[in-house]
Amino acid sequence: MAKKKATAATLDDVSKAIIEQLQQDGRRSYGAIAKAVGLSEAAVRQRVQRLQDSGVMQIVAVTDPLELGFPRQAMVGIKVEGPMEPVADELATYEEIIYVVIAAGAYDLLVEVVCEDDDHLLDIISQRIRTIHGVIATETFMYLNLKKQTYSWGVR
Known part of the structure; x- marks a missing residue:
């Protein structure tokens, strides 16, 4: 069964804040993100994994x-x-x-x-x-x- 892809309408404010944190610095630690968005480090880790699994985002090294x-x-x-x-x-x-x-x-x-x-x-x-x-x-x-x-x- 195919995974349902999340859309902007299904992303809550916390998920959006996590994405923005990672757009600013893809190496930002889960701990730093957790402080910024008001969640535990474990909760941030789970959300990041769900965002990646659903295809909403990927974390990669951008090269020249x-x-x-x-x-x-x-x-x-x-x-x-x-x-x-x-x-x-x-x-x-x-x-x-x-x-x-x-x-x-x-x-x-x-x-x-x-x-x-x-x-x-x-x-x-x-x-x-x-x-x-x-x-x-x-x-x-x-x-x-x-x-x-x-x-x-x-x-x-």
Whole structure:
């Protein structure tokens, strides 16, 4: 049986406060969070686990791809003929693709790609993305300079 995914409407103020604490510092201790939100450390630990299990949040190390040997980043707009979901599902399996979204507008899908070099990017676009059944066109937007990337947008 699939787990029910929590939504903003089902998150209480304490869970939202826990999320905000972790958005500010993902390494913040359960004890520090407990003091800030007025719960016991054990209760915070349980809530964090439930938030992770339900898919509301994940706690990960955010890295700089340039520093890890991936100097080429790009956004690829994809036009699809037929159902978009199977194409999006296939793209989501590619290790180099770190972001997949079904969109409205000029492109049906947008994906963010992190690569070792231009040849790697060319291979992903030409030999992998464009060969997926249903893909009819792509447009690549190469990243020249990343000015802002944030994960601390708060909760509603």
